[in-house]
Amino acid sequence: MRVVRAKSAGFCWGVRRAVDAAAAFAREAAGAPVWTDGPLIHNSREVARLAALGVRTCADPAALPAGSRLLVRAHGVPPARRAWLGSLPLALRDATCPKVTFIQKLCARAAEEGRAVLILGDPDHAEVVGLLGHAGERGRVVTGPADVAALPDPGAPVALFSQSTQEPALFEATAEAVRARWPDALVRNTVCDATRARQGELAALAEACGAIVVVGSPESANTQRLAALAARLRPTVVVDRAEALDPAAFAGVRAVGLTAGASTPDDLIAEVETRLASF
Ligand code: SF4
Structure with missing residues (x-):
């Protein structure tokens, strides 16, 4: 056949970059463990390979001994968690994918402009949780056009962005539903x-x-x-x-x-x- x-x-570019960052951090650590703030990657084979280098998943950064090395994943984190991690006595390194950082900034700017920020994504996915944190109180996750139709009117201009790994066709269908309700909405397709x-x-x-x-x-x-x-x-x-x-x-x-x-x-x-x- x-x-x-x-x-x-x-591997996409952002995941490869995060995996390489973890491996480099582990080399510098010379045998000491390197922790990641949640699973670095959803693949047991790669997790095992990284574990052999000393890279481990951390469930509770506050429980780590002072001076421990901690890496933020490619998915990124909400600003409040980033600030909290920075306040801990750890050697912190950030492997957030720059393309995710860009979407985070778009969400934050739209929220500063007073917009209701809609994010097309999986509500429980780490990247979406991070984006929602940057969108602040006016942030909402939608999973498609039906969610848009069911939203209460936010009483503010609307912006729509996407989790980086969503389906472009679903984004277009969602954008159409958003424009139908709010013709002046700011719509930006942020599928990577x-x-x-x-x-x-x-x-x-x-x-x-x-x-x-x-x-x-x-x-x-x-x-x-x-x-x-x-x-x-x-x-x-x-x-x-x-x-x-x-x-x-x-x-x-x-x-x-x-x-x-x-x-x-x-x-x-x-x-x-x-x-x-x-x-
Ligand atoms: S935005 Fe997401 S999918 Fe795109 S390169 Fe970065 S981690 Fe990968």
Whole structure:
């Protein structure tokens, strides 16, 4: 079976930057642990690789001994948490993706202008929690056009932004609903270019292939979103390890498309590619 691998499969720029920052921090620590403020990445293989370097997940930074090293994740944090982390006696380093920082600033500026700030995103996702913190009291998370229709009138001008990993088509549908209610709304599509490229490549994969394989963890929201989009185009299999692939699922398939979520490491994608090619 021929395997067509998407160029955008795997780590996005921001995740790679955060992983590299954690590894560099660990090298400087020379054996002492480096803590991350929550899981650095939603992939157990990569978490294990980083753990071998001394990078561990911290559940409660206040409980760390003074002088401990702590890294803020690519998702970013609300301003209040950033200030609290800065007040602790820790060596703090910030690996917030600059593209997320940009969206945080847009949210904060819109709130300063007196706007109600709508954020299209997954309400429980760390990036969205951070964005909401920057939007302040007037911030609201919406998950699509229906939420926009159900919102009480905020009594203020409205702004709409997006979590970096949302689906561009969903953003456009949500933006249409916002403009229909508030024609003067400030609308800015902040879906990241890495997300657009990854989702955009699916169409080419579907055209060239009879099935699609998406590699990533069940806990990775962007992997699951990518898989849902792929399933609209072709029969889709989602796996988090090569051994989970069942050859019977590809009977009659001559070419398979291969892509992966933003938290999937390259070596895992390569293993899946090798096994698919052996079918
Ligand atoms: S998806 Fe985009 S904004 Fe989010 S971490 Fe990756 S590069 Fe940064």
